[in-house]
Amino acid sequence: MSEISKIVPVDIEFQDLNYVIKGRSVKRVLKSINGNFYSGELTAILGASGSGKTTLLNILAGYISTGVTGSIKVNGTPRNMKTFHKLAAYIMQDDLLQPFLNVEEMMMIAAKLKLGDLKSTEEKSATVNEVLTLLGLEKCLGIRTEELSKGQKKRLSVALEMVSNPPVIFLDEPTSGMDTVSAKQCLNTFQTLTKQGKTVICTIHQPSASMLQQFDQVYFIHDGLCVYNGSMTNIIPFLSTLGYECPVTYSPADYIVETVQTVQDSALALSEGIQNGKTNQRDLLKESLSSLLPRLPFSIDEDIDVPIIDAHFPTTFWSQFYILSSRMFLQLKRNKMEIWLQVFNHAVATLIFVLLYYGIGNNADKIVFTYHYFISTLIFFLYTYTMLPVVLFPTELQLLKREYFNRWYDLKPYFLALTLRGLPLMVLLGLAFTSTTYVFTNQPIELYRFVWFSAVCILTAIASEGLGMTIGSVCNLMNGSMLASCIIAALILFCIHGAGYGSQISPIMKVIMHFSYLRVGIVAISNAMFRNRDSMDCVDKQYCYYQDPKRFLQDLGVDNTPCSLYISCLIVFVVVFKASGFLALKYRLTSEFSKIIVNYTYKVFRHR
Numbered sequence: 183m184s185e186i187s188k189i190v191p192v193d194i195e196f197q198d199l200n201y202v203i204k205g206r207s208v209k210r211v212l213k214s215i216n217g218n219f220y221s222g223e224l225t226a227i228l229g230a231s232g233s234g235k236t237t238l239l240n241i242l243a244g245y246i247s248t249g250v251t252g253s254i255k256v257n258g259t260p261r262n263m264k265t266f267h268k269l270a271a272y273i274m275q276d277d278l279l280q281p282f283l284n285v286e287e288m289m290m291i292a293a294k295l296k297l298g299d300l301k302s303t304e305e306k307s308a309t310v311n312e313v314l315t316l317l318g319l320e321k322c323l324g325i326r327t328e329e330l331s332k333g334q335k336k337r338l339s340v341a342l343e344m345v346s347n348p349p350v351i352f353l354d355e356p357t358s359g360m361d362t363v364s365a366k367q368c369l370n371t372f373q374t375l376t377k378q379g380k381t382v383i384c385t386i387h388q389p390s391a392s393m394l395q396q397f398d399q400v401y402f403i404h405d406g407l408c409v410y411n412g413s414m415t416n417i418i419p420f421l422s423t424l425g426y427e428c429p430v431t432y433s434p435a436d437y438i439v440e441t442v443q444t445v446q447d448s449a450l451a452l453s454e455g456i457q458n459g460k461t462n463q464r465d466l467l468k469e470s471l472s473s474l475l476p477r478l479p480f481s482i483d484e485d486i487d488v489p490i491i492d493a494h495f496p497t498t499f500w501s502q503f504y505i506l507s508s509r510m511f512l513q514l515k516r517n518k519m520e521i522w523l524q525v526f527n528h529a530v531a532t533l534i535f536v537l538l539y540y541g542i543g544n545n546a547d548k549i550v551f552t553y554h555y556f557i558s559t560l561i562f563f564l565y566t567y568t569m570l571p572v573v574l575f576p577t578e579l580q581l582l583k584r585e586y587f588n589r590w591y592d593l594k595p596y597f598l599a600l601t602l603r604g605l606p607l608m609v610l611l612g613l614a615f616t617s618t619t620y621v622f623t624n625q626p627i628e629l630y631r632f633v634w635f636s637a638v639c640i641l642t643a644i645a646s647e648g649l650g651m652t653i654g655s656v657c658n659l660m661n662g663s664m665l666a667s668c669i670i671a672a673l674i675l676f677c678i679h680g681a682g683y684g685s686q687i688s689p690i691m692k693v694i695m696h697f698s699y700l701r702v703g704i705v706a707i708s709n710a711m712f713r714n715r716d717s718m719d720c721v722d723k724q725y726c727y728y729q730d731p732k733r734f735l736q737d738l739g740v741d742n743t744p745c746s747l748y749i750s751c752l753i754v755f756v757v758v759f760k761a762s763g764f765l766a767l768k769y770r771l772t773s774e775f776s777k778i779i780v781n782y783t784y785k786v787f788r789h790r
């Protein structure tokens with residue numbers, strides 16, 4: 183028997199399921215609903231927009247847990263999320279696929295991450311081919327994901343999860359945006375999966391009558407209540423018993439949705455008639471066939487066919503890191519546009535800096551301009567590397583969501599791979615920028631000064647990337663851009679405050695200013711570049727105040743602290759911002775983590 187046809191039947195049952203959102207007002211999205219979804223069946227959750235379909239799917243898949251009460255059972259035993267995660271795959275509505283990779287590469291990466299280190303490459307390749315053939319994608323092997331049609335993309339999303347052969351598949355509106363033919367093809371695919379004994383549950387928005395015939399079970403929701411639960415063929419008799427006659431020209435599904443919205447109290451009547459989902463108007467034949475399949479309780483790990491190596495994941499930390507790094511570097515290599523844009527950005531900036539500050543480096547009359555050059559350089563690195571993740575990370579998050587939620591890998595190896603991905607280009611372009619501008623602005627040709635200067639610039643860039651990642655993880659593009667601009671402005675203000683009047687800066691203000699890593703950077707650069715230096719060139723030596731650059735350092739309020747201390751301080755900033763980026767990402771992706779923070783904050787304020 184082939185790998186993917188070995189399946190354990192999984193039934194899902196939920197009772198008295200409530201979901202309450204506590205925002206500005208309390209909203210009860212699901213109201214004590216009940217239901218049973220069976221293995222080997224294709225189930226649709228239906229209802230008007232805003233009725234609660236996605237919410238129910240999210241709760242059943244375990245994507246939402248805060249604010250949920252009621253019981254969810256898997257094969258008769260209470261759902262254990264740790265085990266259930268290994269049984270189920272969740273394909274979200276706005277699932278994005280990794281760009282710049284072809285179908286075969288995507289599938290092999292999924293296989294490497296999901297099938298673990300215990301299976302050979304040949305075995306993984308065989309599974310990939312089998313899944314692709316099953317989902318009708320065998321001819322798309324070399325096609326890049328962005329060139330696939332909407333239907334092919336959705337099938338690829340399913341194929342990626344199918345690699346580990348999950349017995350339960352949740353899909354949020356898998357046919358939205360497709361024409362009827364593609365939508366029916368997609369549903370045919372899901373029917374094929376149910377024939378292997380899988381439990382396939384999806385939400386569907388406005389399905390055609392012929393599409394509905396493909397479902398074994400339909401579950402209608404209206405305003406958080408279940409208004410029908412059973413087979414399509416039993417809808418009309420059920421409605422009839424409650425006094426609602428569906429006209430012959432009407433699709434029963436449209437009739438239910440319209441009736442509950444337009445006829446007063448009909449939703450309550452239907453909900454009572456179906457006991458809010460407790461009753462299931464199933465086909466008797468299916469019921470008796472389904473009862474023949476043995477159901478195992480899923481309380482122990484041995485029930486699952488996926489090897490578990492790293493407590494929760496099929497592969498070790500370093501395998502995950504290696505696979506993810508390889509994928510990221512392959513994508514970076516193919517994303518020529520991103521590389522060229524960064525090269526262009528640095529080249530234009532270099533040109534502007536050279537034109538603005540050409541040859542001034544040893545000129546005491548122009549020492550203020552030299553200082554401007556240092557500050558502008560830091561601002562360039564701050565701005566570029568903060569804004570890049572703020573702009574790009576919200577999309578990256580969408581890509582990350584499905585893979586992380588479906589337990590392909592842990593966040594730590596992903597974050598490490600992501601951090602290292604941009605580093606070579608950042609260092610290369612950064613050094614090209616600093617060395618060119620350093621030479622053309624005529625700074626002292628002394629290795630240690632150049633090394634300090636470049637080190638501060640690169641560390642500023644890395645810290646800024648961490649800052650940008652933190653903002654990009656918790657904010658969307660618009661809010662993130664605004665927040666980043668405010669933070670950048672504050673960092674610059676604290677950096678340049680009191681320049682020229684250094685002796686007048688109060689000691690407290692000096693301490694506060696060091697919370698801006700830009701300030702730490704500029705102090706480090708000023709020290710490295712102006713201290714222990716020969717007299718600078720002057721046009722008029724008699725009135726050349728800054729001939730000894732030490733005076734300039736005094737006016738800037740820069741004391742004699744060793745440069746290495748400032749570099750250490752910058753490294754601390756790098757660590758803090760990277761850690762905050764990681765925590766922000768975890769907060770965004772893990773509802774449990776968000777819950778811990780919310781509870782902790784609540785406790786702190788309650789005890790005050």
Ligand SMILES: Nc1ncnc2c1ncn2[C@@H]1O[C@H](COP(=O)(O)OP(=O)(O)OP(=O)(O)O)[C@@H](O)[C@H]1O
Pocket residue numbers: 203205209211229230231232233234235236237238387
């Ligand atoms: N985070 C949230 N905050 C406030 N209200 C929410 C939140 N999530 C969902 N809701 C509300 O819960 C209700 C159900 O939302 P849900 O997304 O489940 O509907 P749906 O039936 O899937 O709709 P659609 O077909 O348009 O996607 C809606 O009224 C929605 O406004």
